[in-house]
Amino acid sequence: MAPALIVVSAVTLFPIVYSIYMSFNHIHLTLHGFRFHWAGLSNYRLLWASGLYRYAIGFTVVYAAITVLAELILGTLAALILQRLRWGRSSLLALLLLPWSLITVISAEMWSYIYNGVYGVLDAILLTLHIIHTPVVWLGFPQLAIASTMFADIWKTMPFVAILVLAGLEMIPVEVIEASHMDGATAWQIFWRVQLPLIRSTMSLAALFRILQAFGLFDLPFVLTGGGPGTATESIAVLGYQVMFQDLSFGPGAAVAASTTALVLIMAMVFLWVFRGMAEEGMA
Template sequence: MNARNAAFGPERRLARTGRLYTAPSLLVILAITVFPIVFSVVLSFAEVRLTLNGFQVERLTLGNYDAMLGSGEWWYALLFTAGYTAVTVAVELALGIMAALVLERLDAARGWIMALLLIPWSMITVVSGQLWAFVYDSTYGAATWFLGLFTGSPPVIMGDPASAIAAMAAADIWKTTPFVAIIVLSGLMLIPRDVYESAEIDGAGPWTTFWRITLPMLRPTLAIAVLFRILQAFGLFDLPFVLTSGGPGTSTQSLAMMGYTVLFQDLNIGPGAAIATSTALIVLLACLAFIKVFRYQVGREEIR
């Protein structure tokens, strides 16, 4: 027993030293992440009155959530955010897989092409959004000029809800598809080559090989890519803020942008906190459901 304690003594001291060194960073994380989240949740249940020195909590109530759930504007923002997320993530996943399959077959030029692909992703969204605003400008925009060749007159892309949503989705897909492609490419590089050799010997064609071998073996990688993109896309704010300001009307107003408008522009602290809290809860539940379904599918594949 004494020998065992003596053996574990250095490990325990090392663990205590590690906890001591990581404590400051954990406290910083606690201060800048956990505390604001908890404070926002508390404010979402509060009736807040603005004062000259800031704000004052009058009482706790469920009225903020009642008003939110009874608001047609909130339901539209929820449906828009969910639909926008589903469409953009699906398109990005399809384009990312195709780009990754092409990159996998390249040799010398792969590094250069990957570097070029990462330029849109590395660009700050506000900057890329402003660039796309120039492209969509109704007076001198390149997209406006190009579409005018077919329609006869230059269209106002951002003046129509349908075209504004499509234009915003195109800008988002342009920026984030390289991110998905790089993740998928890393998964492709991990697939053993002998699996493809065996499939070729068995007479499997490229299409069959992709659906029966490549895609099933890419499921863990695709799950990571989809999970990251859902987290990012559902928090959509900066792109509509720069491109459309939520318009025309509220047609491109996401949940995050609605929360910003209510909280910081209308100065309705309680309702704004309720919108932010509900958005975080929806994302959390969606991610948990996605992970559960993914684990179930992996378990079925292992049984087979």
């Protein structure tokens, strides 16, 4: 246990504590490495005064909320369908997992071909079907670009939720479902009143994982839009990268990272608290 703890501390705790320390300093790069000057909260004040930071927080929260909700609903639907399949289930499962197994940067490059405003696959299909008459620049307008990014995200991570939910469904004893049938419950009633309460904890775990990941949203906007158009898809992680590694402003960059971490932990705790409340209510 002890050696493992040391390794974990070295690779996670140390960088985290160090970056929190960085966020409270003015940092100058010199020939002899970093020079720190205690700055108190001034890096955080700088963030709060920045409209871009506030936007990035708002965007990331809304993005996380919408994509996670959509993934939960679609993932559960996919799991229910998979569970009912009598044959071809394992091959479908493998197929479903393809998007999830692709490295995001690669699938993002693929989506950028699909969304391309002149030679894009999506425009070509819609033009051929006469659904549109001029090419749509999917990544050229704020709402469209946000929606397109969300769609690519949901496509990739919905299978993850589906697999988790499927595992939850499989764990429900067959007798419970059969008993509900005997009592004359409809399919909808079985799902809503029997299955859903029983897979709630699995779903909350899936949701938690997804929320945490969604807050680290980086590769999709980085590849697809570079944070644009304007700053419409500037997630908190893209902003942090810009501040830290393009501007070489290490203090404010560390503050972006540290504040994100705090925000995510708070979100996760609130989520669990709300969820537990819901679960207890359901039991009653």
